[in-house]
Amino acid sequence: MSNGPSTSTIxxxxxxxxxxRAELDxxxxxxxxxxxxxxxxxNTVAAHILSSGGKRVRPLLLLLSARLCGYTGREHYQLGSLIEFIHTATLLHDDVVDEADIRRGRRTARKVWGNQISILVGDYLYSKAMAQIVEFRSHGMNEVLAEACTKMAEGEVLQLYYNGNPSMPESDYIKIVEHKTAGLIAAACRMGAILADASEERQSALFRFGQYLxxxxxxxxDTLDYNADGERLGKTLGQDLRQGKATLPLLHLLDHCSEQDRNMIKDRMETRTLSPEDLERILGLMQSTGSLAYAMERAKTYIAAAQHELEAFEDSSARRALIVAADYMITRDR
Amino acid sequence: MSNGPSTSTIxxxxxxxxxxRAELDxxxxxxxxxxxxxxxxxNTVAAHILSSGGKRVRPLLLLLSARLCGYTGREHYQLGSLIEFIHTATLLHDDVVDEADIRRGRRTARKVWGNQISILVGDYLYSKAMAQIVEFRSHGMNEVLAEACTKMAEGEVLQLYYNGNPSMPESDYIKIVEHKTAGLIAAACRMGAILADASEERQSALFRFGQYLxxxxxxxxDTLDYNADGERLGKTLGQDLRQGKATLPLLHLLDHCSEQDRNMIKDRMETRTLSPEDLERILGLMQSTGSLAYAMERAKTYIAAAQHELEAFEDSSARRALIVAADYMITRDR
Incomplete structure (x- = not known):
């Protein structure tokens, strides 16, 4: 196993x-x-979703974090696969919760085998991952992963709690996002550092890196959900609003539009109805109020904060790759 | 904390x-x-189901196993509560999978808050329990619990796989039961022994005790589901058949009834229809073919096997309590 390409090629x-590529293979x-x-x-159901073209972002971040901290072994294959199992478990449950029929262009497991199987195979993948992770006999890994899973569930519940309610403080939006998405990514980064036997300081820096990212x-x-070019991703625009989810661009818009538009949006959220004309109006408003730009600016600020955490590390191809990967997280074709 | 009452009083x-009582409090x-x-x-949703009158059988078995192995500390309060969290997580998911409206005479969480919340709070309770269990820093505990959870999910999937299918080998029925129910009980017993720092031999004996039990x-x-006095439990008879689940008494009946009755039963399982007349006929057949007696005899044999595992332990109030608890597991008013 080489230590990867020289810095200058990334x-x-x-x-x-x-x-x-070889590492991800x-x-x-x-x-x-x-x-x-x-x-x-x-195995059939798990393979269906695991082979549906996920980019393996979490395993990549885990292995880059390990390499960044000087790890030269091969245990990150197993750890990376377990993080992906947990991520997959959450997707199976999310698709049931969101009543999703399509994921990455394919029918969801719940559409093929039903909600019951999706719930139970999700439970299986989660338990299986925990059963394998404890074999590393690393208290730090057990702790950070179980904690991340607890927070994911809390984030999802909080999101459901606010469903159909446009009066969510931005702080609760950030809490939801931090819990439901950032927690597992942060855990993946810390686990890579733990694998490399890195200091608590470096572990924490990589945890924060993952959290910001x-x-x-x-x-x-959430912003791309309102971006006209989003159709390239095979997604229908405005899905979050249709499902009653208030996200950052919409919260910004609600704070900056007319009373009349606000009432229209609130009504559509509460009734889960959205005509093409409504959507077009909302997209137009988001342009004029700068809501999309505002949200993307927030995302960029978080990326900068993430990259700042890497300054404590010496230059290496892994560090360069993490910087590039961070920028990539907020591009549309990821 | 006393070591409990003298043997003769149990x-x-x-x-x-x-x-x-004090221990369970x-x-x-x-x-x-x-x-x-x-x-x-x-917290609200979790409290709803956690305070619905469960008997805390798993925490009881955990604490008795710990006491049996000479444990005198207080950590079993926490461990017992975590086993109950995991059990509760499975109930939340089971109620969604079974579309159950009532549990222990109260509306299920899914009926009050919906399937989505039930799935997510189940995920939370499971993760929360794992996050707390790892704080014991006992590899044995981590391993047995995560393994039990993996098997539970597999058992539930296997049960769903056979749903509506009356042609299940008895060996697969036992596999389902062992995975979905016995695994967590066995884990609870082993965890008690681990807490008491018992030998691997004693841990394994208590694990097998829990598994048989x-x-x-x-x-x-499953047998009480066809037993006429079952109504005292507030349950409707024949629920398993109505849900397409083949269980031991039904498998025995299918092997011992006429072709015509077999076809009738298969049809009702596949179509999930069961008239009061059908049910009455099936209950009558189960009496005449001895299917109920057969299934209860099997249960009693497993209880005897469980109690046999306790022979390696010296007499104590905990041992006496485990013997009594084992008998209690197959009585109707548990």
Whole structure:
């Protein structure tokens, strides 16, 4: 195993994927190895979603964090695959909660096998990951991962609590995003550092890196939901609003539009109805009030804060890759 | 904390509850202490199901196993509460999977707050329990609990896989029961032994005790679903058949009834329709073919096997209580 390419060859995300392809292949191999349930249907359903073209962002961040801290071993294949199992478990449950029919252009597991199977295979993947993680006998890893999972569930509940309610403080929006998305990414980064036996200081720096980056990732995602070019991603615009979810650009818009528009938006959120004309009006308003620009600016600020955490580390190809990966988190074609 | 009453005073389950009331109160207190999410709705939903009159069978078995192995500390309050959290998480998900409206005479969480909240609060309770369990820094505990959770999910998936299918081998029925019910009970018993720093031999004996007892518990439950006096439990008879679940008494009946009756039963399972007349006929057939007696006999055999595991332990009030508790597992008024 080489320590990766020289720093100077990593300029774009394509360079990162290229440089760490062998490492990510190792993760893929381990993902397949871990699908060893004695109940065949469990493996079938898990494989359906695990092979649906996810980018393996969390395993990538885990392995880059490990390499950044000087790790030269191979245990990150297994750890990366377990983080992906947990992420996949949350997707299975999220698709049930959101009644989603399509994910990454394919029918969701709940659409193919039903909600019941999706819930239970999600439970399986989560438990299976915990059962394997404890085999590392690292209290730090056990702690950060279980804590992240607890926070994910809390974030999802808080999001549901506010469903259909446009009067959410921005601080609660950030809390939701931090819990439901950033927690697991931050845990992945810290786990890489723990694997490398890094100091508590470095572990914490990488945890914060992941946390900022995770918040930015979700804020950008929520913003792209209102961005006209978003259709390129195969997504229908305005899905969050249609599901009654208030996100950062909408909260900004609600604070900056006329009473009449505010009432229209509130009505659509509460009734979960949104005509193409409504959507067009809202998208136009978001342009004129600068709501999209505001939200993307927030995302960029979080990315800058994440990258700032890397300044404590010496230059290396892993550090360069983390900087590039951070920028990539808020681009539309990730 | 006394070591409990003298052996001679424990004859019935009422004596067990009486003798260990203070211990179980300690568990209750810890259950409430652990409901400390910063998201208020999480605590509300969790409290709804946690305070619905569950008997705390798993915490009881955990504490008795610990006492049996000479444990004199107080950590079993926390461990018992965490086992109950995990059990509660599975109930929340089971009620969604089974579309249950009533549990223990109260509306289910999914009926009050919806399926989405039930799924997510289940995820929360499971993660929260894992996050607290790892604080014991016991690899044995982490391992047995995560493994039990993995098996629970597999058992539930296997059960769903066979849903509506009357052609299930009895061995797969036992596998389902062992995975979905016995695994967590066995884990609770082993965790008690681990807490007491018992030898691997004693840990394994108590694990097997819990496993046999757990199988018996579920087999008896499945049998009571067809037992005319079952109405006293506030349950409607024949619910399993109505949900397309083949259980031991039904599998026995299918093997021993006429072709015509077999076809009738298969049809009702597949179509999930069951008239009062159908049910009456099936209950009558189960009496005449001895299917109920057969299933209860199997349950009793497992209880005997469980109690046999206790022979390696010296006499004590905890041992006496475990013997009584084992018998209690297959009585109708548990």
């Amino acid at each position: 300029h774009s995300m394509a360079d990162v994927w290229e440089a760490y 190792g993760v893929e191999h381990q993902v397949r190895q871990n699908l060893d349930s004695s109940v065949a249907l469990v 995770g918040i930015a990732f979700q804020v950008a995602d | 004859h019935s389950m009422a004596d067990v509850w009486e003798a260990y 300690g568990v209750e207190h810890q259950v409430r202490q652990n409901l400390d999410s910063s998201v208020a709705l999480v 757990g199988i018996a518990f579920q087999v008896a439950d």
